[in-house]
Amino acid sequence: MSDTFNRRHVGQAATPDEYGGRRPRPPLRVPLPPTDRPAQTLPGPSDWTFDLIDQYHAVIRATAERFSLDTYPNQLEIITAEQMMDAYASVGMPVNYRHWSYGKEFISTEKNYRRGQMGLAYEIVINSNPCISYLMEENTMAMQALVIAHAAYGHNSFFKGNYLFRMWTDAGSIVDYLVYAKNYVAACEERHGVDAVELLLDSCHALMNYGVDRYRRPGKLSLTQELERAKDREAYAQQQVNEIWRTLPPKSGKDAGEKEQARFPADPQENLLYFIEKNAPLLEPWQREIVRIVRKIAQYFYPQRQTQVMNEGWATFWHHHLLNTMYDDGYLEDGIMIEWLKSHTNVVFQPPVDHPAYSGMNPYALGFAMYSDIKRICEAPTDEDRYWFPDIAGRDWLETLDHAMRNFKDESFIGQYLSPRVMRNFRLFSIVDDEVDPTLEVSAIHDEAGYRSLREAMSRQYDLGSREPNIQVWSVNLRGDRSLMLRHTQHNERPLHDNAYEVLKHVARLWGFPVHLESVGSLGNVSRRWTVDPSTA
Amino acid sequence: MQQIIDRRLAGKNKSIGNRERFLRRHKEQIREAVRRAVEGRGIRDIAQGEDIHIPRRDISEPVFGHGQGGKREMVHPGNKDFVRGDRIERPKGGQGGSGQASDAGGGEDDFVFHLSKEEFMQVFFDDLALPNLIRTTLADTPEYKTHRAGFSSDGTPNNLHVVRSMRGAIGRRIALGSESRRELHRLEDLLVELRAQPVSAERLHEIEQLETDIAALRARIDRIPYLDPIDLRYRSRVRTPVPTAKAVMFCVMDVSGSMDEARKDLAKRFFILLYLFLTRHYEKIDIVFIRHHTQAQEVDEHDFFHATETGGTVVSSALVLMEEIIRARYPRNEWNVYGAQASDGDNWHDDSPRCRQLLEHGILPLCRYFAYIQVVEQEQNLWHEYASLAEASDTFAMRKASEVDQIYPVFRDLFRKEGAAK
Secondary structure: OOOOOOOOOOOOOOOOOOOOOOOOOOOOOOOOOOOOOOOOOOOOOOOOOHHHHHHHHHHHHHHHHHOOOOOOOEEEEEEOHHHHHHHHHOOOOOOOOOOHHHHHHHHHHHHHHHOOOOOOOOEEEEOOOOEEEEEEOOOOHHHHHHHHHHHHHHHHHHHHHOHHHHHHOOOOOHHHHHHHHHHHHHHHHHHHOHHHHHHHHHHHHHOHHHOOOOOOOOOOOOHHHHHHHHHHHHHHHHHHHHHHHOOOOOOOOOOHHHOOOOOOOOOOEOOHHHHHHHHOOOOOHHHHHHHHHHHHHHHHHHHHHHOHHHHHHHHHHHHHHHHHHHHHOOOOOHHHHHHHHHHHHHHOOOOOOOOOOOOOOOHHHHHHHHHHHHHHHHHOOOHHHHHHOOOOOOOOHHHHHHHHHHOOOHHHHHHHHOOHHHHHHHOOEEEEEEOOOOEEEEEEEOOOOOHHHHHHHHHHHOOHHHHOOEEEEEEEOOOOOOOEEEEEEOOOOOOEOOHHHHHHHHHHHHHOOOEEEEEEOOOOOEEEEEEEOOOOO | OOEEEEOOOOOOOOOHHHHHHHHHHOHHHHHHHHHHHHHHOOOOOOOOOEEEEEEHHHHOOOOOOEOOOOEEEEEEOOOOOOOOOOEEEOOOOOOOOOOOHHHHOOOOOEEEEEEOHHHHHHHHOOOEOOOOOOOEEOOOOOEEEEEEEEEEOOOOHHHEOHHHHHHHHHHHHHHHHHHHHHHHHHHHHHHHHHHHOOOOHHHHHHHHHHHHHHHHHHHHHHHOOOOOHHHOOEEEEEEEEEOEEOEEEEEEEEOOOOOOHHHHHHHHHHHHHHHHHHHHHOOOEEEEEEEEOOOEEEEOHHHHHHOOOOOOOOHHHHHHHHHHHHHHHOOOOOOEEEEEEEEOOOOOOOHHHHHHHHHHHHHHHHOOEEEEEEOOOOOOHHHHHHHHHHHHOOOEEEEEOOOHHHHHHHHHHHOEOOOOOO
16 A cells, blocks of 8 residues: 555655656666567558457557657547547547537537538547547557557557646546546436526636646545545535625634734635635535536646647657557558548648648648657767757757656647757748737747747747636625725736626626626736626626 | 446437437427428428427537647657758648647537337327316226235235245144144154163163154154245236326318318328327327218218318318217217318308308317318408317317418417416
């Protein structure tokens, strides 16, 4: 038995030996040698069978072990296209509570799929222990092999290794927790009516991105504990709310020292849902619990939103590397190779900016290019690489890559590893769009003078903190109308979208009293103000 | 252990709950779309699915986001000929490349999806019911409901209750073996005692005797079967008949010469709605089709809707026939009788008062509800006669529908569920 520590209030990153002995194996410095060459390649028909998947999986697993990819146990599941759309619709999770927005998602996915406008993703992989990968029935054998390598070894090892996932998610209990959430929401619907629950969930979803702790690891989720504690928590939370009600005139003399009412909350709070869960005066206990459920699920997805490039890049790099190694070792037929390579090429295609299909950077392409380039820098560094990456040029690539996967998120990963060669290959350039300037300015391109600022700009682009408006709970008017004040701190003078008013209605619904939102510019000037009164919202 | 799980047969339609919630949320818009769809359709196509459009803003889920303006720096791939310091015209309209284009600009397209036939009919007949349906009896071919009724000693293997069976087996083994076991323990103790005593020929003989006895007892205990057929217990399920409400619906239509194609079409639409409605809501329901000109005849569904016979008009002939059929086949204590009549109101002049008589004294006392729909605006003698009847009776209702688009509202009005809002 290993001891567990409660680090919630320490605010420090997890050490490798925490969390149920999930101590990573030390990475290998060099890959293990291949086993004996097989007499013949694996059969390569286009239709898969369970037997074939087993054979391929065994080889892929053996190959992955040569590179010491550390994964959760794998659970492969064969599903139909319709089930894939189901999973799509409920944010990729095997179970989830019922909500109309998932229905909407399902309907539009289904429609697009039926009309052939959109191919479904070949795979969905769930950050759970065991790690569940969905293989779609319609895939060919080559695609199944690609998916297994990509999801069951690439993503899986990323989930297990990356520090954000280790810190913020509990792979072992997420499915249990979702089952709990689903049942709880269903019970609430039964008791309080579908409409009431729907309204509440709508409001919570509107604030989902503001329901995450950014600097403290939340407690572990476990079905049994959660059930046990839910009741206590409801009762206790309800008592705590009375803080806001406690506006009776203080007994004379006794509280004289506290005459100057302290600000509430003492410091601005960035986790709006948490603040609402704990402090909203009018919420019923069951409503608090639902707010909590949405918050917990938002927290679970928080690392995924921060590691798109790294995660997809890592999985793409490894399916590419594993399958190529298998080919070199004599396991794969040419036909299988051609088929998955074609699909791989589509996935890592980066349309240029003037291409009709352009819609921003393709995380698969960027991530794949970066990991591949790190490997190249380790194995065959040029003078430029020695200058830019003195600490990794010429080192063992496996170890370096492992380090790069474990200890970064998109923002820092790009800041650290985006090499001049990758920038040149993508022909990156940055554009400054300033409101006060009638034209756009090209601020940097892929040349000696521009590398650093390009890299910084790219890194900022993946910073969630600057992608999402910074909105925090500023104060609650305890003495007066109990109104809640939110404050938006502008970043580079960027204003809020007009949606803000709609979202504010949701906040007001949860808070139960008037809600104000101020947008504050860089000079501390309030540039815009919204107010919603729940009685009119 | 790594494993592959085949989930293809499990959990089909898992999203159905979500889809239902979505439909529920946009019920009003969907209902409106369904209404519009029905108006434009031919008779044969009435019961089909439909594409539903919902304005995108109605289904948006707002989140906080950045709007236009301020200063920002974006990195793009695929530079062709820009160098540092180049100035570019600001693109018109939606700012490209921000990745938020779908929330920010455009995006006002409708959200379109297809309503399945089932869902379409669901919306179509939402809130409607046959009025006054109460009489319930056991039908000729009763429906059964199975439910649990404890345990029984025989049954099929799939109903075997393992825990109960094993419990019985343990009890039996204890009961049957207890005497032998007690004896066994006694003899074993005795044996130990004897062995402790000094050896003699007599002792040896006794010991030998004891050992044979013990072996016999052991064998006897071992022979008690571990599981005997009499231990088996099965879950018992019994079937009880469920009373059902039986209803019969009479559809009476005028096919006389004055009913031109357009009017017949209206009447047919009304009956098709009625027919779909009935077949949907009530499994145990009889429908009797009666068409009449100067004479009435009972016809089957196909002839009722599609045959093209014609002639003069004597409405009472149909009512007489209807009453006969009710008396002959649908005794009042077993059946809920409903009637619906469609006509252009044109009748042989002296016949109308008779119709009223027939309805008032013959049919209405036997009926739960009788609806009359007139497919022209003009009020003739039949309408006046019926109007006086409608005032007096609350099981009789009449409406006019002279345009195709009035059929559906009139229908809804006639069969609105009690208590449902207009």
